[in-house]
Amino acid sequence: MQKTLLALLALLTLLPAAARAEDGYRLWLRYDRLAEPSRRVDAAAATAIVAPGSGPVAQAARAELQRGLSGLLGRPVAMARDVDRDGAILLATPRSSPAIAALHLPLDRLGDEGYLIRTVRIGGRPATVIAANSDRGLLYGAFAFLRLVQTGRAIDRLDIADAPKVKLRLLDHWDNLDRHVERGYAGQSLWDWQKLPLWKDPRYIDYARADASIGINGAVVNNVNSKADILTAPWLEKVAALAEIFRPWGVRVYLSARFSAPIEIGGLRTADPLDPQVRAWWKAKADEIYRIIPDFGGFLVKANSEGQPGPQDYKRSHADGANMLADALAPHGGVVMWRAFVYSATGADDRAKQAYDEFKPLDGKFRPNVILQVKNGPLDFQPREPFHPLFGAMPKTPVAIEVEITKEYLGFATHLAFLGTMWEEALASDTFARGRGSTLAKVVEGALGGHNLSAMAGVANTGTDRNWSGSQFDQANWYAFGRLAWDPQLSARAIAEEWTRMTWGNDPRVVDAIVPMMMGSRQAVVDYMTPLGLHHLMGTGHHYGPAPWVNDQQRPEWNPVYYHRADANGIGFDRTATGSNAVAQYAPEVARRFADRRSVGDDYLLWFHHVKWDDRLDTGRTLWDELVARYTRGVEEVAGMRRTWASLAPYVDPQRHEEVAAFLAIQAREASWWRDASIAYFQSISHRPLPAGFAPPAHPLDYYEALKFPYAPGQGG
Ligand code: BDP
Numbered sequence: 001m002q003k004t005l006l007a008l009l010a011l012l013t014l015l016p017a018a019a020r021a022e023d024g025y026r027l028w029l030r031y032d033r034l035a036e037p038s039r040r041v042d043a044a045a046a047t048a049i050v051a052p053g054s055g056p057v058a059q060a061a062r063a064e065l066q067r068g069l070s071g072l073l074g075r076p077v078a079m080a081r082d083v084d085r086d087g088a089i090l091l092a093t094p095r096s097s098p099a100i101a102a103l104h105l106p107l108d109r110l111g112d113e114g115y116l117i118r119t120v121r122i123g124g125r126p127a128t129v130i131a132a133n134s135d136r137g138l139l140y141g142a143f144a145f146l147r148l149v150q151t152g153r154a155i156d157r158l159d160i161a162d163a164p165k166v167k168l169r170l171l172d173h174w175d176n177l178d179r180h181v182e183r184g185y186a187g188q189s190l191w192d193w194q195k196l197p198l199w200k201d202p203r204y205i206d207y208a209r210a211d212a213s214i215g216i217n218g219a220v221v222n223n224v225n226s227k228a229d230i231l232t233a234p235w236l237e238k239v240a241a242l243a244e245i246f247r248p249w250g251v252r253v254y255l256s257a258r259f260s261a262p263i264e265i266g267g268l269r270t271a272d273p274l275d276p277q278v279r280a281w282w283k284a285k286a287d288e289i290y291r292i293i294p295d296f297g298g299f300l301v302k303a304n305s306e307g308q309p310g311p312q313d314y315k316r317s318h319a320d321g322a323n324m325l326a327d328a329l330a331p332h333g334g335v336v337m338w339r340a341f342v343y344s345a346t347g348a349d350d351r352a353k354q355a356y357d358e359f360k361p362l363d364g365k366f367r368p369n370v371i372l373q374v375k376n377g378p379l380d381f382q383p384r385e386p387f388h389p390l391f392g393a394m395p396k397t398p399v400a401i402e403v404e405i406t407k408e409y410l411g412f413a414t415h416l417a418f419l420g421t422m423w424e425e426a427l428a429s430d431t432f433a434r435g436r437g438s439t440l441a442k443v444v445e446g447a448l449g450g451h452n453l454s455a456m457a458g459v460a461n462t463g464t465d466r467n468w469s470g471s472q473f474d475q476a477n478w479y480a481f482g483r484l485a486w487d488p489q490l491s492a493r494a495i496a497e498e499w500t501r502m503t504w505g506n507d508p509r510v511v512d513a514i515v516p517m518m519m520g521s522r523q524a525v526v527d528y529m530t531p532l533g534l535h536h537l538m539g540t541g542h543h544y545g546p547a548p549w550v551n552d553q554q555r556p557e558w559n560p561v562y563y564h565r566a567d568a569n570g571i572g573f574d575r576t577a578t579g580s581n582a583v584a585q586y587a588p589e590v591a592r593r594f595a596d597r598r599s600v601g602d603d604y605l606l607w608f609h610h611v612k613w614d615d616r617l618d619t620g621r622t623l624w625d626e627l628v629a630r631y632t633r634g635v636e637e638v639a640g641m642r643r644t645w646a647s648l649a650p651y652v653d654p655q656r657h658e659e660v661a662a663f664l665a666i667q668a669r670e671a672s673w674w675r676d677a678s679i680a681y682f683q684s685i686s687h688r689p690l691p692a693g694f695a696p697p698a699h700p701l702d703y704y705e706a707l708k709f710p711y712a713p714g715q716g717g
Helices: 002-014 056-073 098-103 135-150 203-213 233-249 276-292 318-332 351-362 420-428 440-445 475-486 492-504 508-529 560-564 588-595 602-608 623-647 654-686 701-705
Strands: 048-050 088-092 115-122 125-131 159-162 168-172 218-220 252-256 298-301 335-339 370-375 399-404 455-459
Touching: 048 056, 056 088, 056 135, 056 203, 056 233, 088 098, 088 135, 098 115, 098 125, 115 135, 125 135, 135 159, 135 203, 135 492, 168 475, 203 233, 203 475, 233 252, 233 276, 276 318, 298 318, 318 335, 318 351, 318 370, 335 455, 370 455, 399 420, 399 440, 420 440, 420 475, 420 492, 420 508, 455 475, 475 492, 492 508, 508 623, 508 654, 588 602, 623 654, 654 701
Parallel strands: 048 088, 088 125, 168 218, 168 455, 218 252, 252 298, 298 335, 335 370, 370 399, 399 455
Antiparallel strands: 115 125, 115 159
């Protein structure tokens, strides 16, 4: 019995990777042997790897290159000491390799994270060099080279130079210390705090590898709604263990700092940022952190927002608070990521205006190591928002963009929504801050303001699920975030194609079906949830499903009715001069476009305008009819995705195919629910008949209003 079991186990380990369970664990780093038609790398290329670097990062790069190439080529690729045969790959810096130094490659402009990949001759032999100024550059170069091979690109005549356009490319984990992930839909937190620092789950390495493969170089490991405990010595020891594991992969650790920590764990009576004792406490805390984590990245802070403590509790400004922390970190080279996601507890003014009103006057008042972290839109990670006006308004301050990778407002883990298109749309928006072409991407890169610091942050969608992100397709959002943070001007389509090839294979039947499906997927969600510029109509608190009728919450802006403002005449939030005048926060060119019904466009129509039910849109339909048509279109788009996916069954492994198919079935059901509930509700206000040919909602309005979801996942608090 025992013997048979052992024999069976031995057999299992011999099986090729493709025959093993495909559960998505390997992400896009699957490295399965390339199928013949796309095998551009023949025996003459990649004959050996020469990688003289000895530091931990260089070793990680070398190991990855060997692992990847051996898998992709289906043969072991050996290490060699020198380029002693045709087709070797030399992975080195000018310092670690005289051969690289002798090539005099143009590495100057690549900084300490860029790389160069070039086909050359060394000692008369054809070779490929992956060169960089630093080991981290080698790491990114190794992953880039593997990506080329994995996506079926020819590698026999390469000349590529690339460097990140954004300096800090961070995942923000909204992970609590009890492993609950706020707005997480992929299981528990990856960080097993209880067992750290002694037990180091091997998964931490795979996490850091995945980050490195897409250029992510930092992780804020705890929730922005933070507990001060993380800053105490026993917890810092756990954080240090993570930092040590991430280090060879170029990923630095950051922490969300609770502003009132000096009171809660420091025994002080105040957290006033101008109080000398408080300042001394933070300075000592920073010194303590850097003693055990020498490359600690810095603090992320959510202050005076949604009940979190902050400098305003002491009548001090956000700048006072940020600068105090910045001063504590500065001697060590750390940064403060200060979030601009604030809205006051009392103000009756348009919530979408509040961050601008509060921060604009502070431009120029922050220390050089403070970055203002601004969500892509002025409200809160909705399926579609116009860009946040602060991006064009803080020329003297480095402004980071924060996007939400986890799909809090876009159907949790089960709805297929590729967010690359959403972020591309945001990054391509023109702020007109310095005339035409002042895109968000340029603001974020720091190019417009001439800033040294630049950052892009994404709220992570990782968790303990085997597939990491809650669904196979949500991995694409982690991937797209990293790629866009590296280069905010990359195209979403190119990213979707890369990811598809790496994750599902190079078969054109697969690629040609999946990429268009991904490209249209986010618009489908917009259509069946919040078409034509509607926003924040999700279920209260948990944000699961439609609840546009909610009107009983304490604060006005917690109620969906606050956002859609539907009445007998029409629907939409007037943010023009006749309403809240939020348009005035944008540059005049942008403000004019948004303020004019003829130029605002369908996407932001009801974001900026209150429109009469019977007004005609450019589609020729009345607003009411168009609304019904859009909701319906969203549902039909999901049906289309299901058909596409079903047709791929012969070309996709059964396990992942089945999971995606089941999730699409959930999405289809929930898309219909969104459509029907929304139409039932808005019809109770518009009193208009459904246009001909459109099915009525499956249930009466009170059915939808009665649905309750107290156990929906990912809730805050
Ligand atoms: C909201 C989330 C909440 C977060 C908040 C934030 O619902 O859980 O704490 O954003 O960004 O969208 O601070």
